[in-house]
Amino acid sequence: MSEQDDPRTPGSCCSETAGAPERPRNPPQLPALRYRFGTQAAFLRRMIERLPRPAPVAGAPRLSALTTRAADDPSIALLDACAAVADVLCFYQERIANEGFLRTAAERRSVLELARSVGYELGPGVAASAWLAFEVETAAGAPASVDVPRGTRVQSVPGPGQKPQTFETSEPLVARPEWNAMPVRATTAWRLEAGGVQLRLQGLSTGLQAGDGLLLAAERQPKVELEPRELRLRRELELRKEPEFRKVLELRKQPERRKEPEEWEFRILSRVEPRPADNVTVVAWREPLRWRTGAVATVYALRQRASVFGHNARKADLPELAAAVRANQGNAQVKAVDLDGAFAQIQAGSWMVLSAGHVAFKEKSSVRRRYGRFLHAAQLRRVELLSRADYGLSGKVTSLHFRSAGDLSDFQVRYTTVYAQSEELVPAELPASALVRGTAIELAEPRSGLRAGQHLIVSGVPSGGDGETVESEHAVVAQVERGGRVLRLERALQRAYVPATTRVRANVTRATHGESVAEVLGSGDASQAHQSFVLRRAPLTFVEDPASARGSASTLELRVDGVRWTETPSLHDLDAVRASYALRNADDGRTTVQFGDGRNGARLPSGVENVRATYRVGLGPEGEVAAGKLTLLQTRPAGIRGVTNPIAASGAGSPEVLERARANAPRSVLTLDRVVSLRDYEAFARGFAGIGKAQAVALWSGERRVVHITAALENGRPIDEDKKRALLAGLARHRDPDQQVLVDGFTERRFRIHARVGVDPRLRAEQVLAGVRARLREAFGFARREFGQPVSAAEAIAVMQSEPGVLFVHLESLSTGPAPGRSELLLLDESEDAVRLEVATA
Structure with a gap:
């Protein structure tokens, strides 16, 4: 006690001139009530002051004669002891008074009992949940499906300083080996492009070489395609020499129209290049394709090249090919052609191409061709090996009968080459350029048994990442299409994945901590x-x-x-x-x-x-184990090889802390289990298990009023899809069903501070600055800030100035950026250099 505070010192505040003690005053918003009427020194001071006064009880002895104020005097010592008792009683009286109000109560038991007075129980917390992906045995003799019962127990692999956490499945699961890790389609079908001059074929043993014929057919029965009709008609004009007829034909020719893409294409290969590294063979031709871009074609190699019977007869004996096959039967169409020689490898049902022209070869497998103007492709209906004598020639022939008819009047026997003995080749698929995104996933192969409502885990390397880190997310099947090859999802994927790295797990079920x-x-x-x-x-x-x-x-x-x-x-x-x-x-x-x-x-x-x-x-944040940690099966169903959690466990909530209880207990009597106003929506969301912060605002969608809730989890992260669905389901039971409600997470923004701080020279500067940093992180952390709340320079200075030992603050910079929006949370950057504090000398 200082000399000035000593009640025995003349002129002190406890002298005869000292006034009566003031009653404590409590203005609003105080963190604690002031309920003490004095301290030990104040009580002792007042008792000594009253010693010379008349006794309050008649007949009691006067103490005016007691003039000593020595501390070792028994009378003064007794007063000192009584003052200490009064001080202790006042201390506990103040604590009891504070525990009687929800705002000022410091003991959890007090808050708990005060909340119960309005029918509110402090939140016990909520267990974390995780999506488990089971792996089924695929060895010979393994079961086609495995029943994973509800309550199957899985334990985590603890990290340093951690304890293993046990999870149990929440619902039964029927798992299949083909659903373990389904690859998505990482390639795309080869499609024709207008102007294309090459093609990639699967494998290295295609048997192709330069000069071979290649047929690309879009339909089972390609149509005949000749040169533009006006070229054929011009040839007729030259024979008939009729001016009027020529005039009519010239009018038909105008205006000139570009030739439409064909339904089949035939090309002579100019280059064949095997590529062992990719297990493909690249074939090329010289004349660009005239096909429509994006068409899908069947590719045939025509292994046999032959001439028409009679090609080597005397010139005077050779008719056109049509007359060579039939004997002047009016306009009847040709449906057969005879090859010069026996070709037993040509089978019915295969394809053939007639080319009115011939090909000249150079050395080293290069090709120079004089390509015929007329082509005809057809599928063979019947093949016969016969003997024939005509045009002064005789020998074996292979008679090819077509499925489709064609006008072959322009195909001359001597200059017609037949390409036959077709063999289908498989074009090599191209690496898919489109990422796995949106609401549709195409699997590499169809998978049977998949159904709507089935849970999936999609894992892969996200686009735009480091190219190595695999991310995962949960999805739900909305519809199964194309026999189990295409999965439509209820919600679009949150990321875009590289197809070659993406896998879809369908042996998925939910598990909770405990x-x-x-x-x-x-x-x-x-x-x-x-x-x-x-x-x-x-x-x-x-x-x-x-x-x-x-x-x-x-x-x-x-x-x-x-x-x-x-x-x-x-x-x-x-x-x-x-x-x-x-x-x-x-x-x-x-x-x-x-x-x-x-x-x-x-x-x-x-x-x-x-x-x-x-x-x-089991409860609380300790259950939020990292991805890939839940791998120890404590109860192993027969046929299950392993299990993992591709996504970290989430959704845990701690037992309700005092600050949240103080805020949520009064809100329980605001909603009364019904949600009507914006305040009700916000109160309901804040009191929902696992939600740490919420804000409700009214928006206009262009057609109607929409309630938009911005929510964050207790761990400071934006609300996830699972918790969002749970919150919307809970609201649906207590709100107007006609009111549209949207729930979204928030956007986190960080700011930095640079300040010069004046520190009391009697204190250690590093300790004071550490205290300032701690106050800033507490004041501008997740627990203290609200959505859309701005940060001002005055607020930052006030927080720093509140640290004991700080004399003054000079704020150099405050990088907060523009004012935060309704769904933004402005927090202090957590990096080490986010708060730059320097000791100011003046």
Whole structure:
């Protein structure tokens, strides 16, 4: 005690001139009530001041004669001891007063009991959930499908300083080996392009060489395609010499029209290049294709090249090919042609091409051709080996009968080459340039059994990443198309994946954190009211439940004499025979099961160890294990090879902290289990299990009013799809069904601070600056900021100035950028150099 504060010092505040003590005042928004009427020194000072005054009780001796103020005097020592007692009593009185108000209570038990007074229970937390992908045995003799029962237990591989966490599947699963890791289609079918001059074929043993014929057919029955008709008609004009006829034909020729793309193409190969590295053969030709871009074609190699019977006869004996096949039968169309020689390899059903022209070869497999103007392609209906004598010649012929007719009047026997003995070749697929994105996934092969509503895990290297890191996300099948090859998703994928690295797992089910235990709680006694039992294991697992207004439900299943009793939030409104119980979570995390008294809720029937419970143990953020950690099967169904969690576990919530309870308890009486106003939507979302922050605003969609909720998880991350679905399902039970509601995450923005701080020279500068950094991170961290809340220079200076030892602050820069939007959260950058603090000398 200083000399100035010593009550025995003349002129001190406790002298005769000292005024009476003031009653404490408490303006609004104080973090704690001031309820003390004095300290030990103040009480001692006032008692010494009153020693010379008249006694308040008649007949009591006056103490004016007691003039000593020595501390070792027994009288003064007694007063000193009484002042200490008063100080202790005032301290506890102030603490009790603070514990009586929700805003100022510091003890969790006080907040818990105050919240219960309005029917609000502090949130017990919620267990993390994860998507498990099971791998089924694929060896010979393995089962075609495996039943994975509900409750299958999987344990995590703990990291340094961590404990293994147990998860259990939430629903049964039928797993198949073909669903383990399905590759997506990483290649695209080769399609013709207008102007194309080469083609990639699968394999290296195509047997092709330069000069071979190649037929590209789009239909089973390609049509005849000749040169433009005006060229043929000009030839007729030269024969007939009729001016009027020529005039008519010239009018028909105008205007000149470009030739339409054909339905088949025939080319003579100019180059054949095997590429062993890619296991493909590249073939090329000289004349560009005239096909429509994007058409799909069947490719045939025409292995046999032959001439028409009579090609070597005397010139005077050679007719056109049509006359060589039939004997002047009017306009009847030709349906057969005879090859010069026996070709047993040509089979019915194969393809052939007639070319009115010939090909001249150079050395080294290069080709120079004089390509005929007329071509005809057809599929063979019948092939016959015959003997024929005509044009002064005789010999074996191969008679080819067509499936389709054609006008062959322009094909001269001597100059017609027949390409036959077709063999289908497989074009090499091209690497897919399109990324796996959107709402459709095309698998490399069709997979049977896939159905709408099935859960998937899509894994792959995202586009724009480092090219190595594999990311995963959850998806749900909305529709299965093309026999199980194309999967339509309920929602678009969040990322775009490189096809060659993408795999789709369909043996997927949901699992939640917590280990199942069975326990005998005790024996019922019908003579006791409000009988209760405490669960031996803690904490009791609560899992996500959209049907609950709080978004969570306990995993406790309680049976009395084998009959299951139901859980209720409160026993207050129950009748006398209702077989229900209520749960109460203590401050230490243990859970008490409480039963009725016979008026509000039924009493327990008497019995020996007839109250039994099954529940799960495990809760909170420790269950948010990283991706790939849930790999230890504690219960292994037959046929299951392994399991993993491609996505990190999420959605966990800690038991409700005091700050959240202070805010959420009053909101419980605002909604009263119905959601109408924007304030109700925000209060409901904030109180939902696992949600750490929420904001509701009204938007106009152009047609109607929409409630838009921006939400964040307790761990500071934007709300994920699973929690979003759960929140919307919970809102659907309490809101107007005609009101459209949208739930989205937030965009995080970071800012930096550079300041010069004046530090009290009596203190260590590094300690003061460390305290300033801690205050900044606390004030501008996730827990303290709201969506759309800006940061001002004055606010930043005030936070830094509040640290003891700071004399002044000169703010050099505050890089906050533009004002944050409604769905943006402006936080202090967490990097080490985000807060640059320098000691100012003046």
